[in-house]
Amino acid sequence: MSASLAQDVTPPPATALGALARRVDTAIGATVEAVAGSLVLVEIVVLLAGVIARYVFHKPLVWSDELASLLFLWLSMLGAVVALRRGEHMRMTGVVNRVGPQARAMLETLALAVPLAFLALVMWPAFEYASEELPVVSPAMEVSNAWRASAIPTGLALMAIVALLRLFEQHALRRIAIALAATAAVTLLFWLAGPLLAPLGKFNLVLFFVIVVAACVFGGVPIAFSFGLATFGYLALTTRTPMLVMVGRLDEGMSHLILLAVPLFIFLGALIEMTGMARAMIQFLASLLGHVRGGLSYVLIGAMYLVSGISGSKIADMAAIAPVLFPEMKQRGAKPGDLVALLSATGAQTETIPPSIVLITIGSVTGVSIAALFTGGLLPAVVVGAFLCAVVWWRYRGEDLSRVRRYGKGEIGRFLLVALPAIALPFVIRAAVVEGVATATEVSTIGIAYSVLVGVFIHRQFDLRRLKPMLVETASLTGAIIFIVGCATAMAWGLTQSGFSQDLAMLMKAMPGGAIGFMAVSIVAFVVLGSVLEGIPAIVLFGPLLFPIAKAVGIHEVHYAMVVIFAMGIGLFAPPFGVGYYGACAISKIHPDEGLPHIGGYMAALFAGLVVVAAIPWISTGFLK
Template sequence: MTMATETLHLDEIEDLPTGLRSGSPFLRPIEVIASTLLVIIIGLLLMGVTSRYVFSLPVVWVDEAASMCFLWLAMLGAVIAIDRNEHLRLTLFLQMMPERMRGFFGALGPLLVAVFLIGMLWPAVDYAIEESYITSAALNIPMSWRVAALPVGIAMMTLLALREAFRSSNMAQIGAAAGVIALAAGILWLLSPSLPALGHLNILIFLVIFVAFFLAIGVPIAFCFGLGALAFLTFTSSVPTMVLIGRMDEGMSSLILLSVPIFVLLGCILDATGMGKAIVEFLASLLGHVKAGMSYVLLGSLFLVSGISGSKVSDMATVAPALFPEMKRRGHKPKEMIALLATGAAMADTVPPSIVLIVLGSVAGVSIAGLFTSGFVIAMVLLLTLAILARWKARGEVMDGIRRAPMRAVGKALVVAAPALVLPFIIRSAVGGGMATATEVSTIAVLYAMIIGMVLYGGIRPGKIYEMLVETAALSGAILIILGTASAMAWALTQTGFAFKMASLVTGLPGGWVTYMLVTIAVFMVLGCVLEGLPAIVLMAPIMFPIAKNLGINDIHYSMVVVTAMNVGLMAPPIGVGFYIACKIGNVSPDEAMGAIWPYIGALFIGLLIIAMVPALSTAYL
């Protein structure tokens, strides 16, 4: 689940990472269809890989068929995510409000989501009609078969958003919220003739203030972006709203993104089979006897487990229960353990197969093979900075009765963990060496994990497999709808000419590329706190990456700085959602852990500055 994938509420993080909150019974057919689509996509990709690499007979229609299934999976997954309340949203400010105001905003949020969806429904139908005149190259069928997923998904999400409004609030609150929306829309409509004259001030009004307000009242991030872009185009321009549908389709449909749901599923398999736990137990037998050994084990486990799951939530939920009891026995304070867990997960987000890196490669046009190779090295730099701090913190650790594990025990743990240990290196080497694409490797990794998990780690019961498929569909839908609406908002932003003016401003700053790196760090740390990784990337990459290229900054180097800065922000309280997820997993109060995390955030920041100022760390191994 990447925040990837961390598509969770701050108040609804339970049974992680694969504890499934049951949805509505009438949506069960949708869950079955979405699960079937995921299986079909994996089957198609495996068939394509087998035909290409084993029989040297590429099947030309595989990518096209997978792409058609993929858009349907994304939209149906987004429907399931709405039903299960799993779309990423910020509830921090909402929880600070009095009970009466929470009820009002509890109605206002879903109604705003419904307004956006209703506004996009007819353009989505028009878009599907227009696509019916285009025939696919390989399958020779109308493209409307693919894009019909958009109006179908939007219509279903509209009904669910309205149901949520009526379920969470009373009629008076719903009436008040509807009145506020109607009044605001009326005022904007009356002002619309004069709004274009405001120029770039409209960006501040619609794409900053409006979006920030929607975010603060608990509207899911995907729909915050959508509402901002829709209002901006409707009231300040004559651009048809069907353009937004096209941009959403484009943002969600890249073939590179096919690997996202498959790596999410891989994380579920990792948790269900116990492969991650085997890695943790091996490292504990190897390093547990030295001072700060359990801290090293925690960091090393996050590093290696992340290379399999691509999910920070799955990583933390796998590592914490296995290590925290022994760490407590050795005198580690719970708040220190949470701080190390959160920042360790942030460190590991550049380890392949990071979903953030896959999305960044898709949005910014950067080589995923290069990102995977560089990400491994960058994570090592951050691992070293955290390990140094952990050793200093453990200077008073209680080591009474701690003995080195017998070599026989270490060897036995290694034999059990070996099949899981090799998987991250297979993924990195296959993609980094150019032997296969990230999408192809993801399907092979899922097949490998399923077989190894069933043969060596006890298998997975059939009911659990279905749960994992549904959970993967919901999380993937929540991720991909964010990418779609963020792409639409990013397009609206770039069409204003704002990107060109920003480029001129930044290029003129003293200090050249160094100053721009510091600006980048500040921007993405703030966005990481508020928006989380994926939406921040999709929103800002089209603006920031061309400027970096003009300043002579290598794309891979810049990508590493961007991802690391976002992860530092993601774990920084009081807003960073990753910090609260770590607290929930470790069962520690955020208030207690908040003071302890800052030295670890500082260590990550030092590592970030080293990465930013030493380009060779990112580029020397490409």
């Protein structure tokens, strides 16, 4: 969903230094990608072995969770290195894409120089933190915790090296010098102003967490580094907090074992596309509804619902569906702009469908039961989807179906038979969690094993050559997501220590209208946060602050979670700032401007559905035990 950091308007002329940087960068990249991809595979094997040992042989592997946790931090940090090298860290490019060529080139250079400054500042505290962990021994494997904690300084150092190499490889020396000098000058200015900042009190929160973060985010600096730099500056210049404490909070945010579900479900999403399971589901739905006016649009909505329940990754969802459906829809006369607008809207609609990464993140940072979130997320997506279907019905009520083939019952039955293994997968996943076969983290490994068996023995479609790119892509996306979670956790801790959370709680409790007023303000706030920060960092940052308030004013936590997720989804997929919209355009290969005239109706439908879900708590909580 993020634009590439490597994208430069005026590539520098080939130089010996640039060529050397490219060779070193390629060597480092190949090594880190191989290790990170291998770690994804090892995590799958370790967790699946734990499930089999516990449930089949009734002999739990007491060390499996410890080993998985140790490897996960290494996977996250090395994945963050891969993401930085590939330009896949989440960032906002709305402003960058709208300025002139020279200004854009300068902002792209700064988008690497600013993270480099943060990495340089936090490097030594990270090494200190790893050394502090040396005497701590894990209970099961009895190894020093430094083995795990050393992933942080190692990953930070590799990111710094990669950022420096990418600067020389992709940008002109003059721009590099200006960007590095400007970054160093601003950093020095803040350091010199340190004695003047302490007396400002809570205005420092506005300075660092609003002005600095906004300047970095709107300037195209990746969100994770924007959070990290602002937090480091606030703690270093206005408090006496040792910086290794910040690294500890970073570690804490990245080390929730439940977050291990993120790479596993991302890989599962890629796997169902590779094995043909996604195509089988779509083919069945198309045969069932293809002869109805707007039928393939209904198929798109339904397919996104089903695939979202399997992959947990919105990019994987859209990539599995758009290439299959869009060619046929265009042949029937659908406008490309309407297609990408609907695809973007379904991205927001299906955010609550388990095993959504956003649901897993909410559960990990707020303590809300993930099983309850998984149960509560199914019906709200149906309600919002019904509103989207109403828009589709209105827009396609005059569609010409004279050339559309209508499938017979026998053909539909055959398509259903082929699609059954894929349709059954979400139910297999849910049953494994409910019956206690596996935890929410482990259940993805059952889905992966199931998908491999279906691909090999039923669909006979399993390309071993695609495994390595899938594993590396999984590691890259995982690193981008988990590094944001870590930096946002450190930022949230800084806000909490400042007393901001208590002030926010008092302000929100004092809102007129009680629970209704609080819900209304939350909707507006998370639509804005979803468009600027994306879902995961917004949840990590504000979830621990706002969920206790929601509970205090009488709102069920699962109900509040569904409303918040839909609000963020609207912000995430609504132009002009929602990066999810641009992700949908990239996957569809349709220019963003083509979707703008069509997306208004779908966004109105999403908002109407959100209001209904917010007004009727039973939709989110009616099926909870």
